[in-house]
Amino acid sequence: MSHAYALADTDPVSVVLAWLAEHPKVTEVLGGPGRVSGTLEAPWPHLRVALGPGGSLGDLTWLTEPEVSLEVYGDPGGWPGPAALSRILKTCAIAAAELPAAPHAEGRPVITGVRPSGMLLESPLETGQPRWVMGLLISLHPNPETP
16 A cells, blocks of 8 residues: 555544643643543543644645644633633643654654644633633654554
8 A cells, every 4th residue: 555545544633642641741730640532521621632623634645734623621610710721731732742752653643743723712612611722733644664
């Protein structure tokens, strides 16, 4: 199979999610393990990692730059406050930016760059539950060592 078709298997969300779920600084700032996933769930605060709406698929042959959304949710009761949630989200984004320097795992795409796609945005849910959101553009390509 050519590398162009291997591009279809590159999943930036799974790589970023796995990295942040194990990152000691993210665990610390969120208040403990088990607070990073792909869904909106307790315990709070919680980081959700999902595919974002932007990015670029380049020319569909090698290097792409999809967007990954980082969403930090506070407790439905309103805590922690906006400043704390903003700080948590920035810490998670900084941790994600360390990915290009990390060793490349077999079977996973190679991350070559991580950069913000915009600003942090306070965007509470309709229920009033606090949420802060930001996008990261993840430059990646298939791992040539993957069979």
